[in-house]
Amino acid sequence: MFALNAQSIAQTTPTGEAIAQAVVSFWALGPVKHCVLMRRGFNQVYELHFDNGRHTIARLSAERPRGEPNIAYETALLLHLQARGIPVAAPLAAGDGTFSLVLSLPEGPRALMLFDFLPGDPPGESLVDIEATGRGLAQLHTAAQDYAGPASRYVLDLPELLDASLERMLQAPTVDGPLAREFSALARDLHERFATLHGLTHVRCHGDCHGSNNFMSDGPHGTGEGRRVAAFFDFDDTGPGLLAYELSVYLWVLLPRSLETPTSAATQERWRRYLAGYTSVRTVPEVDLAAIAPCLAVRQFWVMGEYAGRIPVWGTQAMPTHWLRKQVPLMRAWMDMPLADGNIGGVPAAA
Missing domain, CATH: 3.30.200.20 (Phosphorylase Kinase; domain 1)
Incomplete structure (x- = not known):
């Protein structure tokens, strides 16, 4: 032994x-x-x-x-x-x-x-519940505006989400020299993109609002017929940070993971309803809407950085080299994705 x-x-x-x-x-x-x-x-x-x-x-x-x-x-x-x-x-x-x-x-x-314990189920594909999730997140941000408690250890901004994630990825054994150069160049391009986006809004983020960290229920009497309410949990990644990043997390989970797979009409409509729910409570400035697309790539950097930091627990095949090679073109496509009036690629959502 x-x-x-x-x-x-x-x-x-x-x-x-x-x-x-x-x-x-x-x-x-x-x-x-x-x-x-x-x-x-x-x-x-x-x-x-x-x-x-x-x-x-x-x-x-x-x-x-x-x-x-x-x-x-x-x-x-x-x-x-x-x-x-x-x-x-x-x-x-x-x-x-x-x-x-x-x-x-x-x-x-x-x-x-x-x-x-929160009862209920995630919003799933229900458009009513998806819109209620966006509305609930906006209400959460509004309620958090006057928070005056202990400071956060982490800020959900580029140094934490992008730079620290890239540093972890470059140490991963599955990231070879060519990949390291590609990811580093992409990170530089993202910094340049954000340098043109002035006055981005900061909120107290949930940090991981991808549609499975909230459960739905019927609202109390007086909230309106059929009014659904989103209850949120799993605030492990909470912190002050970019509104655009917070909003991008839901779209990020909806998008296809292949450039060969087109974005469906159903995905477009879910994103539109999510954003409609949010903007029914809080305005999203144009500069923040413009930042959502590059934040999709930032979110992917953050996820890969988390995986890289967990290799001792999860193993190298959590982020194999062949999978990593597909990420750079996908992330570049995301960061250049037109998002107009809540529509992906400027294509009108389903009626």
Whole structure:
């Protein structure tokens, strides 16, 4: 038998039983009836049912390439939004008033947080729900304007989203010399593009509003017949940042991942309805609309940088070289994509 030291462990996955024991020791919510790992992605997420009927979600923060989790800011912002009447998965305080428990794991300390469980389903393909998601995000941004809590560790702007991501990618073993030069040239071109976009709007971003981090429900009485409400969760990537980037995340997830695949009429209509929902609450200045297309490429840089930073956990085949070679032409096509009046490529959306 050969014993590995703790420094050799990239990331462990505690069992649901272990997380339940930690939760019971810190949060005075009574015995846990059931706890199971829901998802292992950027973090490890667990679902808990308590004997008293309470239903919560626990998040065990994983090591992020950018550094420490943004817990103080995230917690304060969520409580601020909750106080303003915005539906969010709020963090639950322990008996001592704090919101996170540090677990000692082989790879080092990691923070565990507990959140309200949100019922419902993502907006999916429902145009009504997609529009409600855009409207809800705008309401969230408006409610966050007077936030005055702890500062964020991270700002969702080019230094964090683009420059830091490129640096991580250049260290990845699957990025060879030609790819490194192509990605570096693309990053320079993006900087030049943003240098022409003056006065971009900044908001307190959700950071990852791609349509699967909010659940839909019917609004309370008095909100209008058929009025749907979006409740938001997973604020792990929250921070002050570019409105154009925040809006681009939903379009980014809709777009085809191949230059040979045309953008469908259904995709065009979903984007138009999402933007219509947002602009029913808040105006989006022309300069921010112009910045959405280059922000699509910035978003892709950020995702690849996250993958590169997780190679010790996910492996090199999370971003193989043959896949990386397809990204530069795709990202260049995205950054030059005309977006007029909420229509992709200037093509009118379906009636």
